[in-house]
Amino acid sequence: MGKRIGLLGGTFDPVHIGHLRSALEVADALGLDELRLTPNARPPHRDTPQVSPLDRLAMVQCAVAGISPLVVDDRELKRDKPSYTIDTLELTRAELAADDQLFLLLGWDAFCGLPTWHRWEELLQHCHILVLQRPDADSEPPDALRNLLAARSVSDPQALTGPSGNIAFVWQTPLAVSATQIRQLLASGKSVRFLVPDAVLAYIDAHGLYRASN
Numbered sequence: 001m002g003k004r005i006g007l008l009g010g011t012f013d014p015v016h017i018g019h020l021r022s023a024l025e026v027a028d029a030l031g032l033d034e035l036r037l038t039p040n041a042r043p044p045h046r047d048t049p050q051v052s053p054l055d056r057l058a059m060v061q062c063a064v065a066g067i068s069p070l071v072v073d074d075r076e077l078k079r080d081k082p083s084y085t086i087d088t089l090e091l092t093r094a095e096l097a098a099d100d101q102l103f104l105l106l107g108w109d110a111f112c113g114l115p116t117w118h119r120w121e122e123l124l125q126h127c128h129i130l131v132l133q134r135p136d137a138d139s140e141p142p143d144a145l146r147n148l149l150a151a152r153s154v155s156d157p158q159a160l161t162g163p164s165g166n167i168a169f170v171w172q173t174p175l176a177v178s179a180t181q182i183r184q185l186l187a188s189g190k191s192v193r194f195l196v197p198d199a200v201l202a203y204i205d206a207h208g209l210y211r212a213s214n
C-alpha cells in the first residue's frame with residue numbers, strides 16, 4: 001500500500017482555525033499519512049501579503065507543532081521564483097513512489113479560481129483534488145470547470161483510487177473564518193482569540209503583526 005500525502009497551500013496570512021480544523025478533519029477522514037501545509041512565497045494571484053514570508057512560515061510552524069499528521073512544507077518559500085502549484089506538485093511527485101497517493105486540498109473559493117492558474121489542466125496528472133466547503137462561498141462552479149467536474153469528480157472521497165486524477169468534495173465542519181477577517185479585527189484593535197491557535201496569537205502579539213501602527 002502506498003503512502004497518502006495531502007498538500008494544503010495558502011498565503012496563511014495568518015493561518016487560522018478554518019485551515020487547521022479542515023486539514024485535520026480531512027487527514028483523519030482519509031487516513032492521510034501526512035498533510036503538508038505549504039505557505040506561498042510570492043502568490044501569483046494575490047496582493048503582496050502584509051507580513052514577511054518568514055513570519056507567515058513561523059506562524060504555520062507554531063500552529064502545527066506536535067499535531068500529527070500536520071506538518072509544514074517550506075519548499076515554496078525556498079524557491080526563488082513564483083510559487084506555482086504545478087511546480088510544487090511535480091517536485092513532490094518526483095519524491096514519491098509510483099503508488100503513493102497525493103491529494104491537493106483546495107477551499108471552494110480556490111477551486112473556483114483554478115482556471116486562472118498556471119498549467120491548471122495538468123494538476124490532476126499529479127494528484128487528486130479534494131475540495132473543502134467554505135460556508136460563505138457561492139454555490140455554482142464557473143463554466144470552465146463544468147466539463148472537468150463531469151469527467152473527473154467522484155462522490156465518495158474515500159473511494160478515490162490510484163495515485164491521481166480525480167476530484168472529490170469533502171465535508172468538514174463549516175467554519176466561516178478567513179485571514180481577511182482576522183487581519184481586519186487585529187487592525188481595529190479587536191481580539192482574534194479562538195480564531196487562531198494560542199501559539200499563533202502569541203507570535204502575532206510578540207511581533208506586533210497586523211496592528212494598525214504597522
Ligand code: ATP
Nearest residue numbers: 009010011012018106107110132175177178179180
Ligand atoms: P484571505 O482571507 O487572506 O483570502 P484565506 O482565509 O482564504 O485568506 P488562504 O491562505 O488564502 O486563507 O487559504 C488557503 C487555502 O485554505 C485555500 O484553499 C482556501 O480556500 C482554504 N481555506 C481558507 N479558509 C478556509 C475555511 N475557513 N474553511 C475551509 N477552507 C479554507
